[in-house]
Amino acid sequence: MNRRMTAAKGIAFAAVLSLGLAACSSDTEPEGESTADEMSDEEMADAEPLTIGTILPVTGTLAFLGPPEIAGVGLAVADINEAGGVLGNDVSVEWGDSGDTTDPSVASSTATDLISNGVSAVIGAASSGVSLSVVDTFAEAEVMQISPANTAADLSGYGDFFARTAPPDTVQGAALGSLILDGGHMDVAMLVQNEAYGTGLRDHTQSAIEAGGGSVVYGATGGGEEFPPGETNFGAQVTAALATEPDAIVIIAFEETVAIVNELVAQGWEFDGTTYFCDGNLSNYGDQFDEGTLAGVQGTLPGAQAEDDFKERLTTWYSENEGGELADFSYSAESYDATMLAALAAVKGGATDGRTIADNIRAVSGSEGGTEVSSFADAVAALEAGEEINYQGMSGTGPLNEANDPSSAFIGIYEYDDSNEYSFVREIEGSIE
Incomplete structure (x- = not known):
């Protein structure tokens, strides 16, 4: 691993740990009804x-x-x-x-x-x-x-x-960005659903990737490459994303993920260790894909195990x-x-x-x-x-x-096996500013 990648991993890990706790609380009792x-x-x-x-x-x-x-x-x-x-x-x-x-x-x-x-x-x-x-x-x-x-x-x-x-998403985005960089990836394509969840998580994940020295080569903030909710045909998006020669792909979507994965398979993408899901699509897919399709795919999910x-x-x-x-x-x-x-x-x-x-x-x-x-x-x-x-x-x-x-x-880190089902690997605790 080169020095740039090693530095990126350290910065990303620090970014997750330094999501400083800044929650404030009031000392006053709520007014109104009897307690x-x-x-x-x-x-x-x-x-x-x-x-x-x-x-x-x-x-x-x-x-x-x-x-x-x-x-x-x-x-x-x-x-x-x-x-x-x-x-x-x-x-x-x-x-x-x-x-x-x-x-x-x-x-x-x-x-x-x-x-x-x-x-x-x-x-x-x-x-x-x-x-x-x-x-x-x-x-x-x-x-x-x-x-x-x-x-x-x-x-x-x-x-x-x-x-x-x-x-x-400030917490999950930092964790997902760190996970990607920890995998040694610096040029990341993102296939992002165009609504508040998709673009918000993308923005915070992109910030973490860029803070670690990486870049988003497709689907970045302001690029206009998001897809509408409910989209079923991803031929053009996948072709455009792969043309940027990414070393990792992040899919931020819901049920659309099935069609995206099928298109990536059709265009020859290798999933193992290069593909990342998140809470919106972290699901057990079983026989929806051929055995082993998702082996090595990782994802994040808010919440303790x-x-x-x-x-x-x-x-x-x-x-x-x-x-x-x-x-x-x-x-x-x-x-x-x-x-x-x-x-x-x-x-x-x-x-x-x-x-x-x-x-x-x-x-x-x-x-x-x-x-x-x-x-x-x-x-x-x-x-x-x-x-x-x-x-x-x-x-x-x-x-x-x-x-x-x-x-x-807590943000849980999960990984898929040959049966296209995911299991818990570890978790990261982050505080919210």
Whole structure:
């Protein structure tokens, strides 16, 4: 390896480690409703039952993420209700489809339905572009939206009624850029979906590559080479990308990835050690491609590696309630944590309306410090004792900062084998400025 590559690897690694923590917290108590420890049994009995909605992908190019996210919400609600519910009542769920950005009417219709059905909080969307299309609608209705998968930087600090349990692209972009440089690659082509998620992650990945001395030779910011969501024909894009003679290719897309891979195969691209995926397309492809097609492909996924016990519980819930099997667990932990934070915010604030949840969600995530708790029952007990709490979730993220982003998060590194399925390799923890 030459000196330039060695230096690039060191710079990229340092870039990930130096994503300095700059989350700020307030010392003031939220105003409004009585807190849980101040409420009498009679007041708790009078509280409205908490209804949580979902706006998660059942259809569209991100539908493969729907099952693990749905399982995360469902399991969290089951755990909450088993522990006594919220303010003396069981939590109920209104399930909804987000679709994708190719048909905005799906998410718009779901948002309208959820609001009319009286939800106080919604979990979703998976797509940043979808969230950007409905976030104002939820905010105007004072419904708290908590995304388990949105990473677009445009959503950081968007407003009081939006939070997320997935880190923004500043963290994943740095990790993905570092991974590429660590592979010895300096001339990188990027096939990028033209919407908030795709271009945002591209921009931050490109910054990390360039900081390490590399360059993006196709698909760079300002090049106008992105493809529209839902594209099915990639002959021209792949031909143009390969004409730049890249030593690595990054694919930032959703379901379009299948067509991209098939075109790359047709044009003779060698995937092993030269190709990189990310959370939007990190999926088990199995026999969708010939055996060994994706062997050696690496990818990144926000979130800590799910524990085996948690995976088993998710699988059981999904089988019993949805009648299917989970193919992977992407964003299941973040969905579980988003649901828990909504419920705990209601408990802390003593009411189940969206404003109360918005006013208390940062505090229960640990922004005020407090007792570390990892179960709903322990969290409620601490709140009823008048303590601040620091919810230690399944996803391993830090407390929400003033932008309602996790103040720290893990990025998992994964690699595909001959069966075109991916497995965990290692993880990097990054903090958010």
